[in-house]
Amino acid sequence: MEHFVVSARKYRPQTFKDVVGQQAITNTLTNAIEHNHLAQALLFCGPRGVGKTTCARILAKKINQDGTEREDEDFAFNIFELDAASNNSVDDIRNLIDQVRIPPQIGKYKVYIIDEVHMLSQSAFNAFLKTLEEPPKHAIFILATTEKHKIIPTILSRCQIFDFKRITVKDAAEYLKYIAENQGINAEEDALHIIAQKADGAMRDALSIFDRVVSFSGKELTRKAVTENLNVLDYDTYFKATGLILEHDIPNLLLLYNKTLSYGFDGHHFISGLASHFRDLMVCQHTDTINLLEVGDGAKQQYLEQAKKTNNPFLLRALDLANECDLKYKSSRNQRLLVELTLMKLASLGFDAEKKNFNGELNTQSVDFIAPASFYKGKHTERTFEQPTPSAEHQESNPKVQPSLVTPQQNNPEKTVNIPKKDAEVATLVEEEKSNYEPQPSKPVQKEPQLDESAKKLGMDIAKKRISALSISSLKAKKAHEDSKKDVSIDYSKLPRSSFTEEQMQQHWEDFVAHIDKKGRKILASNLGADIPKLQGENVIWIELPNSTMKKEIEREQYDLMEYLKTNLNNYFIELKITVNEATAKKFAFTPEEKYEKLRKKNPAIDLLRQTFDLDL
Template identity: 60%
Template structure:
């Protein structure tokens, strides 16, 4: 059985041309060698598997070549590799310094490659400083590390630093295609694309994954075999999920997610991949950004087809929802529910929700109505719609309401032809007078709107005095006669039922104190007036704030616009209210004395 050599070793770069994805660094090193500009201390830093150690070996071999040596000559006696992870003490550095003094037997330079140099101790770094700053002419040091920030600044200042970048998905895929061709393996482009993405910029990882997948599928490398072996979600999964989202097929979408979970995939991986899929679809919509899509040509065609079916606004909202779910996933207690809720929201983006309050159209009334009437439709702005939808703040008390009514200028109400409500006077026993509200029964005749489009007049002119006099006369004429308002008779039980109903309405709105006040204090009829007795002054103040809304409700409920309410305060009545547990117990004992015997027999506590 022939010994197997992994691809990462078998296809390790032997020249600078073989190095993948680091053209800027390899060109710099070649020019430095040709122009005799090579520094005596170099630092190669970057992620794992990008070619740092390989470039160090190639450099060490290249600088010792003079054109007369054998092609297979590797100058092993001139290259010394030190693993700083296991040789990180001061004694190891001292041994290295002693060897540096001896000149090379073959070639011009002795090259010392110190891998994982960040693992050296602080004392070892300090012992190495002098030799690194002023080495012999025949010595070149190449330091390699993945964590440059762990190296002390005094070492960094003595080195020429080369930052190796991550290998792009396209470069890794192209290199894998060359390896597959040399190995006689038939590989789908999408399959190699998935391997390159899984490698995350490391060529060594890509070759290791390639060996593993080839061992699984043999000489024919397919996309399905790669996804099955690597346990990754392929593009088809996200294409299918997006089609279900666009169709608003929520049941099938949830079943698809359940199938993904049953295959052992993580919900977090799925939702983050779905967000990336939406991003790729958005990238495909513009020809200028289509190059940002790192996929094969066949897959790119599928992305283009689905991007045409996905509106731009949908993709923006979908990315926000999926990204928000991705951020909340680790902190969520029910992670599956979080993803399912996100999927349902995604599927509902393009569906107009029932009961939607906002009107996205630029018209309040459909234009067809105006066309039939021969009127040009009026387009309104978004700010105007917001002002229309806003409700004015109602005054919170009778005093504020009076102040608003006094400061409010006279406005002629066309629909009901009435003036503003009269002010309410406050006496020792507050008698709430009849208030004419803005809502008047439909029995009152409505008059058309009359708008004065004449030119403005000065407040100091004779014409303005005349117009003011005419306005006052109109004001008197337009006042509605209270006799025209409904004044049906009602019983005490009907009045109390309306009172309790209004209290329940306040309780549902969140006004718990006001609701309990209406439930505890029931008014009675005395003649034609409603009388209410309250136990303290604070209750009276709280009730006065609710009087405007109360009267509007009572007027409509009883169909009587002459309702009057008399409020009195009786401090003695406050004694009958039970506020503390002891008060409540005494109240119960008055109703049933046997409750005291029950407490004594069972040794109960309040």
């Protein structure tokens, strides 16, 4: 039987041009040799199997070439390799130092390659320092290590450091393709990409895996053969699982997971691979990030097709669920149940963001319609409510019933919304939601304004369609709504502008704060009560707050407040001015001493109580 040479040795690069994925380092070394700028000590550090020892041998051979040597000359007499893992004592380093003094017999330089140099003992490092810093002019040291952090700083400062990077999947796959063509092997591109991914950036590991798979499959290297031999899950498993998730098919998804377990894979492997699959679908959502997908052209096309069926919110939530399961897997007592529960959650995600009942049918329809001032006659009011959508049966039996816009009904209790009887439950929820955002005025207000024809028409068009909050249809509808607002001019002369006093404004302000406090909106009520509002000019209400956080909170929630004040003060030109004064924060007591001082000012007797019982803060 003919002696077999593994690919890692057979295809070891003999020149810098053959080195894979380290162009920056090989170009630097080539230029250093050509311009005679080579340092006396070099440190090659990086992951395993990326070409450190290979580059050291090529460099040792190249610096002794002068054009007169034979083509197959390897300068073996001038190259000394030392394994520091087994020769790590002081005596070994002393023997090396004694050899350094002898000049080379052939060539110009003697090169000492010390592999795994981080394994040297502390005393051996110290014995090596002087020789490494000032070696003879004919000696060059090349140190190689995978753990640079274990080398003492005094050694690092005497070396020129070269950091080798991991081999990319693309570079490794291209080199494997070159080797397969040399050996007459018909290899699928996806199969070579799987081998490159399994190697995790190490070219030597990729070549070892390649030899193993070729021994298994022969001259035809297919993706199926690679996945079977390497015991990795194929892309098809994750494509099928994602398809079942998008179809909300929980039974078949659990059967697929059970089938995967029967092949010998554990749940941790499956869920982590599914998370990686979601990540790959995410990078396919944008043309600029498709290059981050490290797969073959055939698999890339599958990713692009499935990415079109998903969207970013769904993928983000799916990634979050899969990652949470990955983190909890090792600590879980019932690991299979944990993965199955995660799969059921994934299959229950409504990536169209629609609200569904237990039967899976659409029950309510959210219509975001905010009417601008120009749509109203007289009073100016803006609201957003959820409009129930009549069921198909009800629409068939009542063809004249059309969805209508829901408007505020503060002072018109007789006005009702056209809601089907079958959806009475939804109507109750709508009324409860409306009550949360409609504070009762402290004095009678004028009759509610009516929508003009353009507003009603636009509202009906929006209400007729079932629009998802994350769909393209909703974006188009909102854009059409914005465009329609531009065409309507606002007649400010018809809006009321009654004058009011500061006392009236403060009274309505307090009424609004008390109302929202009863409704449970404690934070907003507390922020609004932090300062007494003041009237600046005729229409500007000014409030001063101790920090910007409270200001942002009020600005975000000021809509209901301003509507309440405009309605009750009968002035739609009121503006709210909020300023921040850090000095006002001093009136709040935070430390125990400040709280005590505040209590003592309110009741001096507390000081007597403290002295009597000898109390301390």
